[in-house]
Amino acid sequence: MSDDLLERAEALDAADPLGPLRDRFLAPDDFDVVSYLDGNSLGRPLRATGQLMGEFIERQWAGRLIRGWTDGWLDWPQRLGDRLGAVALGAAPGQIVVADSTTVLLYKLVRAAVDARPGRRRIVLDTDNFPTDRYVCEAVAAERGAELVWIDTDPAAGITPEQVAAAVDEDTALVLFSHVAYRSGWLADAAEINRIAHAAGALTLWDLCHSAGSVEVELDAWGVDLAVGCTYKYLNGGPGAPAFGYLRADLHEEVRQPIWGWMGHRASFEMGPGHEPAPGARALLSGTPPILGMVPLHASLDLLAEAGIDAVREKSLLLTDYVIELADRWLAPYGVEVAGPREPARRGGHVTLRRPGFEELLEPLWDRGVIPDYRRPDGLRIGPAPLSTGFAEVHRGLGIVRELLEKRS
The missing domain is CATH 3.90.1150.10 (Aspartate Aminotransferase, domain 1)
Incomplete structure (x- = not known):
């Protein structure tokens, strides 16, 4: 050599x-x-993850049992979401939750975005995006009578602002792309693509799976509307670690996700009739948060904060x-x-x-x-x-x- x-x-x-x-x-x-x-x-x-997992099982799970929920577990989706936003994603508090898988959160946000733009029926996406992103958009289009507008992208490159400008129009409800292309590693110009989509009246949704913990992300500064991502790649959350979802603060009352579960309710333990969404990004939750799966994120976010x-x-x-x-x-x-x-x-x-x-x-x-x-x-x-x-x-x-x-x- x-x-x-x-x-x-x-x-x-x-x-x-x-x-x-x-x-x-x-x-x-x-x-x-x-x-x-x-x-x-x-x-x-x-x-540190092994130590944290052991301590959680022996002290919190075994020691506190069901009391752990009121000790703080109920707030973990938002607390970890806020920490993730501060350390890696450029997002102010109250806009990110940790929950579900990337696929489930992606479905929630695609459906919610299309429903939030009534009268518009087009979803713009690219042919080389990760399969789940494409499949979810196909499913939502079938459910809501939407039309998919495909942008052909070079597998050795990725989506460009010029391609987006040529594809969006007054009938576009949503554009969805990966910030870092899963195949080529292409880093999209998210800020400029957001500007173009917003000028056409469309919402933007970014897949951050290959971005979070690896490249700088500025969700608030770029004007991102919605975003999803996983935590088991550069965030070292472990196999099957929960995903995260971002919903910009000024869209909290406008965008409503479709899977109404008790944890996304205004008062989960009232268990009353009818669904009343929780305020803020917590409304993105559906079922019981995967608390055990969130434990490693405490260690990994500490390390990322230390490194910068x-x-x-x-x-x-x-x-x-x-x-x-x-x-x-x-x-x-x-x-x-x-x-x-x-x-x-x-x-x-x-x-x-x-x-x-x-x-x-x-x-x-x-x-x-x-x-x-x-x-x-x-x-x-x-x-x-x-x-x-x-x-x-x-x-x-x-x-x-x-x-x-x-x-x-």
């Missing part, structure tokens, strides 16, 4: 102000992972720059191309490498302890998580990719 690239990785690790935080993650020496490059799918667990999202983004760009450098030097001779934005301002937190036959490398990579992500038909996603991934780890992982390609050639 190229000594200069290893020396560069070691120098970047030595100068990394977030480097010491890697020790906060659980990665015992006896594990078989030598390079984890899929932080954009599932984040590593924090050491600006520093996380700075390191993310350095990591992905390094991935591209290794791909150009090591992998391009074997037919690998970078299938995503090279420009830092348009790049999210992961890099997609494309080559026919990459799927055949997955098993041997896993056998060697290298774990990237794969997206059909031929994309290897490299998603180094800034808080838990070092540059030498990236070097090790892509070095093994190179070895396997060399053998096959």
Whole structure:
């Protein structure tokens, strides 16, 4: 392997102000992972998470039992939502709740947005968005008699303001896009797209699954109407951790989600006739909050607050720059191309490498302890998580990719 690239990785690790935080993650020496490059799918667990989970089970669950609800569990969806808004999403208090899955919250908000624009029947979305986003819009369109307006996007790039301007009109109720494209890593110009959609009278809904905890997000400043996202990627909430939903403050009385459950009621324990929505974003809740699933977020949000999202983004760009450098030097001779934005301002937190036959490398990579992500038909996603991934780890992982390609050639 190229000594200069290893020396560069070691120098970047030595100068990394977030480097010491890697020790906060659980990665015992006896594990078989030598390079984890899929932080954009599932984040590593924090050491503090195990302690918090144990304490919660032994003290709060076992000790307080049903009293835990009045001790504070009932407020966790909003308290954690406010913390998430402050630490990672640029949202003032009272606009975010943690609840449900991304799919369920997405359905609630798409349905609510379409209903909030009576007389308008078009939903604008792009062909390369994450499948759930597309499927949910198809379901809502079928339910509400809406029309889907598809924007064809390049799988190696993403949605642009010019495309949105050409697609929206006076009949558009909602536009829905991913802030960071799941396939290419394209970082959309959310503020400008919001401006264009609002000029046409439409609402905007952003999927933040590949953004939260990785890139700066300014929901309030950008004029975002609605947003959803998961907490198990860069926010390290764990497998199946609950999602979050954002509803801008001035839309609280206008936008009403369709799944009316007791936790979204004005007074949940009155249990009276008829549904009266709770004030604020709490009205986005439906059923009992997944309290146990929220416990890891206390630790991960503490760590993100300590690091600072600006520093996380700075390191993310350095990591992905390094991935591209290794791909150009090591992998391009074997037919690998970078299938995503090279420009830092348009790049999210992961890099997609494309080559026919990459799927055949997955098993041997896993056998060697290298774990990237794969997206059909031929994309290897490299998603180094800034808080838990070092540059030498990236070097090790892509070095093994190179070895396997060399053998096959």
